[in-house]
Protein backbone atom coordinates (compact mmCIF):
# COMPACT_ATOMS: atom_id res chain seq x y z
CA UNK A 96 0.00 0.00 0.00
CA UNK A 97 3.03 2.27 0.12
CA UNK A 98 2.88 2.85 -3.62
CA UNK A 99 -0.72 4.02 -3.23
CA UNK A 100 0.33 6.44 -0.51
CA UNK A 101 3.10 7.78 -2.67
CA UNK A 102 0.73 8.10 -5.59
CA UNK A 103 -1.73 10.16 -3.57
CA UNK A 104 0.58 12.20 -1.38
CA UNK A 105 3.98 11.86 -3.02
CA UNK A 106 3.39 13.16 -6.49
CA UNK A 107 1.91 16.58 -5.70
CA UNK A 108 4.84 17.27 -3.40
CA UNK A 109 7.27 16.15 -6.09
CA UNK A 110 5.61 18.41 -8.62
CA UNK A 111 5.85 21.26 -6.15
CA UNK A 112 9.58 20.63 -5.69
CA UNK A 113 10.09 20.39 -9.44
CA UNK A 114 8.31 23.69 -9.95
CA UNK A 115 10.46 25.28 -7.27
CA UNK A 116 13.61 23.94 -8.87
CA UNK A 117 12.47 25.30 -12.20
CA UNK A 118 12.01 28.76 -10.70
CA UNK A 119 15.43 28.62 -9.08
CA UNK A 120 17.08 27.75 -12.37
CA UNK A 121 15.16 30.48 -14.19
CA UNK A 122 16.13 33.30 -11.84
CA UNK A 123 19.89 33.28 -12.58
CA UNK A 124 19.18 33.01 -16.29
CA UNK A 125 16.93 36.05 -16.19
CA UNK A 126 19.46 37.95 -14.12
CA UNK A 127 22.19 37.44 -16.69
CA UNK A 128 19.84 38.27 -19.54
CA UNK A 129 18.67 41.61 -18.16
CA UNK A 130 21.66 42.58 -16.04
CA UNK A 131 22.64 46.26 -15.99
CA UNK A 132 20.77 48.86 -18.07
CA UNK A 133 21.68 48.72 -21.73
CA UNK A 134 20.34 52.09 -22.80
CA UNK A 135 22.34 55.32 -22.69
CA UNK A 136 21.46 58.91 -23.56
CA UNK A 137 23.57 60.14 -26.44
CA UNK A 138 23.34 63.72 -25.15
CA UNK A 139 24.01 63.55 -21.39
CA UNK A 140 25.20 59.93 -21.20
CA UNK A 141 22.58 58.98 -18.62
CA UNK A 142 22.29 55.19 -18.37
CA UNK A 143 19.03 53.47 -17.56
CA UNK A 144 16.25 51.26 -18.83
CA UNK A 145 14.05 54.18 -19.91
CA UNK A 146 13.28 54.84 -23.53
CA UNK A 147 13.10 58.58 -22.88
CA UNK A 148 15.93 60.26 -21.03
CA UNK A 149 14.58 61.72 -17.74
CA UNK A 150 17.22 64.47 -17.84
CA UNK A 151 16.80 65.62 -21.42
CA UNK A 152 13.08 64.68 -21.54
CA UNK A 153 13.59 63.50 -25.07
CA UNK A 154 13.88 60.31 -27.06
CA UNK A 155 17.65 60.39 -26.98
CA UNK A 156 18.36 56.97 -25.49
CA UNK A 157 20.31 54.57 -27.63
CA UNK A 158 21.28 50.96 -27.04
CA UNK A 159 24.68 50.25 -25.57
CA UNK A 160 26.51 47.10 -26.39
CA UNK A 161 28.43 46.10 -23.29
CA UNK A 162 31.51 43.94 -23.58
CA UNK A 163 31.11 40.87 -21.39
CA UNK A 164 34.23 39.63 -19.57
Ligand SMILES: [Zn+2]
Nearest residue numbers: 136139148151
Ligand atom coordinates in the same frame (compact mmCIF):
# COMPACT_ATOMS: atom_id res chain seq x y z
ZN1 LIG B 1 19.93 62.81 -21.63
